[in-house]
Amino acid sequence: MVSKRLSLKEKAYEFIKNKIITCELMPGSDIEEDELALELGISRTPVREAILRLEQEKLVNIYPRKGSFVAPITLNDIQEIFQIREIVEVQVAKIVCKSISKEKLLYFKEQFDKMDEEGNLISYRDFFELDLKFHKFIVTSNDNQYLIEFINKIYDKDYRIRVLTTSMFEEERKRNKKEHLDIINAFLEKNEEKVEKYLREHIKNSKKGALKIL
Structure with a gap:
């Protein structure tokens, strides 16, 4: 069970990261967790975990009560x-x-x-x-x-x-x-x-x- 969850998290991470670095998700754009989960065919939990990891890598900005956004390029x-x-x-x-x-x-x-x-x-x-x-x-x-x-x-x-x-x-x-x-x-x-x-x-x-x- 643990390995399956980790694999889903990794799948979500690679999927979202690829969208960000290829600018399919443009700098500053809103990250819709529900839409990404639907595209991947998984629950929101591994998507949310992937987004948290991408925040640590400074590719995503998370704002309380506002949502998650692709980090801008400054x-x-x-x-x-x-x-x-x-x-x-x-x-x-x-x-x-x-x-x-x-x-x-x-x-x-x-x-x-x-x-x-x-x-x-x-x-x-x-x-x-x-x-x-x-x-x-x-x-x-x-x-x-x-x-x-x-x-x-x-x-x-x-x-x-x-x-x-x-x-x-x-x-x-x-x-x-x-x-x-x-x-x-x-x-x-x-x-x-x-x-x-x-x-x-x-x-x-x-x-x-x-x-x-x-």
């Missing part, structure tokens, strides 16, 4: 998210520079290289997924589970920002493609200085793009 959120990314990703990239998988680097190079070829124009969702997978690949190459768990929460918040910048998709895609290829080539050269330079520049440029939405 200027401070963007500043802090990209500050953390710059500190963590750059440091990890330097640590794994000599040992990171060449095979996976070549895979990502191929994916970024061909994404604008005729007949292979990538959608903004596929683009975000590829971008996210690459950055997670860098961090997980260090195999520090505490760090991975922490940075994944940051990537969830970053993904919401990305979805809200879809109006800038074409501009970002062209810039982003070159920046990723520069980072990958620096890794392939095992050049720590270049890796740090290109990755730091990429994160700063991504931050500038995110700030435009505010």
Whole structure:
């Protein structure tokens, strides 16, 4: 009985979190527990428990007698998210520079290289997924589970920002493609200085793009 309740809570958590980070539930919008429970085919209890967990992760705001709302994205959120990314990703990239998988680097190079070829124009969702997978690949190459768990929460918040910048998709895609290829080539050269330079520049440029939405 306990395991079933936990699984329902986890199911509700993943379902609601996905709606939030993909902006199906927009920042500031009301969270209707009854509707979510109906969609999931479960009672309100695991939905409520999931919402409490998402509040702890700062993706939801709960106000007594008013209800639950998707947390807004503020200027401070963007500043802090990209500050953390710059500190963590750059440091990890330097640590794994000599040992990171060449095979996976070549895979990502191929994916970024061909994404604008005729007949292979990538959608903004596929683009975000590829971008996210690459950055997670860098961090997980260090195999520090505490760090991975922490940075994944940051990537969830970053993904919401990305979805809200879809109006800038074409501009970002062209810039982003070159920046990723520069980072990958620096890794392939095992050049720590270049890796740090290109990755730091990429994160700063991504931050500038995110700030435009505010």
